Amino acid sequence: xxxxxxxxxxxxxxxxLVTAWTLVPIAVMVWVSLMxxxxxxxxxxxxxxxxxxxxxxxALLGIANxxxxxxxxxxxxxxxxxxxxxxxxxxxxxxxxxxxxxGYAFGxxxxxxxxxxxxxxxxxxxxPPIAVLIPYFVILSTLHLVGxxxxxxxxxxxxxxxxxxxVLMDYFASLPLEIERAARxxxxxxxxxxxxxxxxxxxxxxxxAFVIAxxxxxxxxxxxxxxxxxxxxxTLSPALLAFSPTMPSTGTANLGMTLxxxxxxxxxxxxxxxxxxxxxxxxxxxxxxxxxxQVLR
Amino acid sequence: xxxxxxxxxxxxxxxxxTIVVGLLLLNVIIFILPLIYxxxxxxxxxxxxxxxxxxxxxxxxxxxxxxxxxxAAIFRSIIFTxxxxxxxxxxxxxxxxxxxxxxxxxxxxxxVILLPWAFSEVVTATAWIFILNPxxxxxxxxxxxxxxxxxxxxxxxxxxxxxxxxxxxxxxIAPLGALFFLAGLQTIPDSLYQAARIDRAPALSRFxxxxxxxxxxxxxxxxVVVTMEAFRSFDLLFALTRGGPGAASQTFPMLIFxxxxxxxxxxxxxxxxxxxxxxSMIITTVCYVVLMRRRHIARIAAAAxxxxxRPRAAGTRVATQP
Numbered sequence: 093x094x095x096x097x098x099x100x101x102x103x104x105x106x107x108x109l110v111t112a113w114t115l116v117p118i119a120v121m122v123w124v125s126l127m128x129x130x131x132x133x134x135x136x137x138x139x140x141x142x143x144x145x146x147x148x149x150x151a152l153l154g155i156a157n158x159x160x161x162x163x164x165x166x167x168x169x170x171x172x173x174x175x176x177x178x179x180x181x182x183x184x185x186x187x188x189x190x191x192x193x194x195g196y197a198f199g200x201x202x203x204x205x206x207x208x209x210x211x212x213x214x215x216x217x218x219x220p221p222i223a224v225l226i227p228y229f230v231i232l233s234t235l236h237l238v239g240x241x242x243x244x245x246x247x248x249x250x251x252x253x254x255x256x257x258x259v260l261m262d263y264f265a266s267l268p269l270e271i272e273r274a275a276r277x278x279x280x281x282x283x284x285x286x287x288x289x290x291x292x293x294x295x296x297x298x299x300x301a302f303v304i305a306x307x308x309x310x311x312x313x314x315x316x317x318x319x320x321x322x323x324x325x326x327t328l329s330p331a332l333l334a335f336s337p338t339m340p341s342t343g344t345a346n347l348g349m350t351l352x353x354x355x356x357x358x359x360x361x362x363x364x365x366x367x368x369x370x371x372x373x374x375x376x377x378x379x380x381x382x383x384x385x386q387v388l389r
Numbered sequence: 390x391x392x393x394x395x396x397x398x399x400x401x402x403x404x405x406x407t408i409v410v411g412l413l414l415l416n417v418i419i420f421i422l423p424l425i426y427x428x429x430x431x432x433x434x435x436x437x438x439x440x441x442x443x444x445x446x447x448x449x450x451x452x453x454x455x456x457x458x459x460x461a462a463i464f465r466s467i468i469f470t471x472x473x474x475x476x477x478x479x480x481x482x483x484x485x486x487x488x489x490x491x492x493x494x495x496x497x498x499x500x501v502i503l504l505p506w507a508f509s510e511v512v513t514a515t516a517w518i519f520i521l522n523p524x525x526x527x528x529x530x531x532x533x534x535x536x537x538x539x540x541x542x543x544x545x546x547x548x549x550x551x552x553x554x555x556x557x558x559x560x561x562i563a564p565l566g567a568l569f570f571l572a573g574l575q576t577i578p579d580s581l582y583q584a585a586r587i588d589r590a591p592a593l594s595r596f597x598x599x600x601x602x603x604x605x606x607x608x609x610x611x612x613v614v615v616t617m618e619a620f621r622s623f624d625l626l627f628a629l630t631r632g633g634p635g636a637a638s639q640t641f642p643m644l645i646f647x648x649x650x651x652x653x654x655x656x657x658x659x660x661x662x663x664x665x666x667x668x669s670m671i672i673t674t675v676c677y678v679v680l681m682r683r684r685h686i687a688r689i690a691a692a693a694x695x696x697x698x699r700p701r702a703a704g705t706r707v708a709t710q711p
Contacts, residue, residue, distance in 0.1 A: 099592065106487040107498065113480070114502050117516035117560060120527050124519050137519060138530035194412045201405035209409055213416055219424075220621030220669055222642045223662040226430060226655055227423035250419045257412070282404050311509030313624035318650070329511045333628060336518070349519075356515035360508055367507060 125149070125353035132350055148354035165334040165348060169355045172331030175241075175320070177362070179327055180309035182245045187252040187305040188298060194253070195260025196286060210261075213254050221251065221314060229318055239323035247319065248309045255308075256301040263297030264290070299370040307363050328359050431659035449660035459661065461636070462644040463668065465551055466620060469640055470672070472555040473562070473619040474612055480559060481566025481611060482604075488567070489574045499571075506564035514628035517557040521545055550630050550638040558625055562618055566611040573607030574600070609680045616676050620669045641665050 095103070124137060126144045152166055198210060228247055229238070237243030267290065275289045276282075291298065316327035335352035431450070434443045453459045488499050505513065520527045521544040532538045545553050577600065585595045623642045626632060632639035632647070639647075645665065648658035 103487070103490050103492060106483070106490075107492060107494075110484050110487050110502060111498065113484075113560070114505060114564075116527075117513075117520060118504060120519045121512075121516040132525055136525040136530045137522075137527050190412075193408055197405040197408040197412075201402060203402055203406050203409065209413060212413065219666050220642060220662075222621065222623055222645050223666045224420070224423050224427065225645075226649055226659045226662060227427040229649070230430070230655065231423060231426065246419065253412075254416070307507065311511075313509070313511050313627065314646075317627075329509060329624070332511050332515070336514075336628060349522075352515060353519065356512045360512055364504075364507060 121353050122357055124350055125357045127350050129350045148350050149358065152351065152355055152358060165331075166351060166355075168326060168331045168334055169328070171324070172326055172328035173359075173362075175325050176310055176316075176328035178241055179244050179248065179316075180306045182241070183248045183252055183309040184302050184306040186245070187249050187256055188302045190249070190253050191256030191260050191301055192291065192294075192298060193286075194257040196264050196290065198257065199261040199264030213257060224250075225314065225318060228315070232319060238319055239325055241325055244315065244319050244325070244327070247315050248312065252305045252308055256305060259301055259304070260294070260297050263294055267293050303363075303366055303370045306366055310363050332356055332359060427659045427662060430655050431663060432656075434656050445656070449656050450664065453657065453661050453664060458636070459641070459644060462639055462641045463664075465638065466640040466642070466668075467672075469551055469555050469558075469622075469638075470616055470619040472552060473558050474615045476556065476559040477563045477566045477615045478608065478611055480563040482570050484563065484567035485570030485574055486600075488571055502567060503564050505560050506562070508561065510558075510561060510622070510624035511628045513557055513561040514625055517553070517560070517629060521553060545630060545634065547634055547637045550634060551640075554626055554629050554638050555619075557629060558619060558622060561625065562615055566615060569607050569611050569614075570604065573604045577603045609677065612676050612680060613673055617669065617673055620672060621665075641668075 120137065124132060125148055126146070127137075128143045128145070128147065131139065131143055152169055194213075198206070232238050232243045232247075235243075237246075271293070272285055272289055275285045280289070311329065312327075313329040313333075317330040317333075320326045321330045332352070332355055335348035335355060432444060432446060434445045434448070435441075484502055488495060488502070508516075518526075523529060523541045523543045526544070528544055529538060529540070529542055533540060533542075581599045582595060585599055590598065621642060622640075623646065626638060626640060626643055627646070630638045632643040641661070642665065645658050645661045648654045648661060
C-alpha cells in the first residue's frame, strides 16, 4: 500500500533510530580498538582519527609487542581463544549428537508419559544457572575436575542438551514420515535409517542446533569463571575481564582499555562467522524458549 | 500411535523408550542429584577450616530472609527486571514495527539488529563501558563540549548503576523481543489494515485497535522470557559493575556469588539459590497468569487513545460502528 510522505518520513526516522541504537555501541567499541592507548587517554574517545591502526589486534595475535603491563593478560586472551574453541567445539559436537537422538525419539514416537518426561527434561531451563553453581562446584572439585576441559564441557552440556532436544524434536516432527517408512520396509535398520535417511533431511535443524550450542558455550561467563578462572584452561570470557577497568584486582585502571576493546571485538568473530555460515538454516527455525512455547501451546 | 509401518510398531516404541529413559537417567545424574545435594548443603553449616558439617535445618533460609542485605538485593533484582522488561517491550516492539515496513535495505537491517543478541554479555559490557567511562567515554565526550556535564562525570554512580546495567541488558536482549514481535506482526491479516484505512482511521488508532490486540500473546511471551532472563542475569552485571559502586547494583544472583566465593558460605549460598529459584518461578507464573487474564488491557489503552480529543474526531471512528 502506498505511504503518504508523512508516514514515509516517520518510517525513515524509525530506521535511523533502530540503526543508531544497535550500531553506536558496537561502533564505539570498534573505534576504541583501533586507537593507540595514549591517544585515548590524552584526548578521549571522540577525536579526529590519527594514528588509527590494527596495532592492538596485532599485539593480541602475538604479531607485535605490547606494553609490558598487559603482556600476561594478552597471552591469557590468546589462550582463552584456544580453550573456548575446544570447549565450545566439544559442547557443540557432543550436545548436537545427544540432542539428535533425543529429539528424534521425542519427535517421532508416542510413548506413555511422553509429556511428563519432556517437561522433566526441560525443567532444567526454568532454574537460574546460579542455582546449580554451588553443587556443581563442590562436586567437580571433589572429583578434581575444576580447571579441566571435562568439567566445563559436562556443565555446559547439562544446559545445552535439553534446549537442543526441544529444537530438534519440533524439527523431526515436521519431516515427512513416508521416506523413513520406505527405508524401513526395505530392511534398513533403525539407527541406519536415522543416519542415512532422516539426518540428511534434518540437516538445517541440526546446523542450527550446532550453532546454538557453540554460541552458548562460547559466550558463557559464570561457569567459565568459577570452573576455569585463573587456570591454564581459562576460557575467553573470564580472560577478557582481566583487561576490564571494573575489575579491582588489576589495579591498572585504564591502561588495558584499547586491548580490552580489541580482544572483545575479536571474541565475536568466530561465533558470528559460524552463524553466518548457518544463517539460511537458522532463519527457518523457531528458536523460541522451549519451556515457554510448551506452556503457551 | 504416530509410529511407522504397522509390523515395526513394537520395536519402534521400545527403541524410543530406551533413548528417552537413557536421556532421563543422564538428566537425573547431572541435574536432579546436584539439586538434591544443594538442598542438603543448604541445611548444613559447613566449616571450611575445621572441615565439619553441622545440621542447622532452615536456619540459613531464615537468616537470608531476615538479612537487610539480602532483602535489598532481592528488591534490586525486581527493579532491574521491571526496568528491563518495560524497556524491552517498548524497544523490541519499536524495532519490530520498523522492520515490518517495506524499505530498501530491510533484509540487511534485520540481520544487523540481531548483532547485540549474538554478542556475549561480557562483550555487551565492554561496549557500554566505552560509552559510560567517566574520563574518555562517549557520553562524557559528547556532552562535555556542550557544557552539560563536567569532566569525569561518573555515569555509573550509587543512584544510576542499576538503571545503566538494565539499559545495557536491554540492548542485548531487545532483539530477541523484536524477533517475537516481528513474527507476531506478520500474523495480522492485511485486510484489517485496509479496512481501517478505508475508514480513514489515523495511524495511532490503527495501532491500538488493530495491531496491539493481535500482539497480545506476543507481549506475554516477551514479558515472560525477558523476566526469566533478567532475573537470573549474572554475566553482564559482573562484567559491567561487579555489583558496585558499593552495593548499588548488587542483585540477588550477585549476592549469591559473593556468599559462595568471597565468604565461602556454601550453606547460605545454596539456601539463597533456592530462594532465587522460587522467586523467579513465582514472578514468571504471576506475569503469565495476570497477562493472560487481562485481555482487555489493549482495549483499555485503545479507549484511552480514543478519548484524546482530535480535530477530525467526528468522521474517524473505526470500523466497529455500524
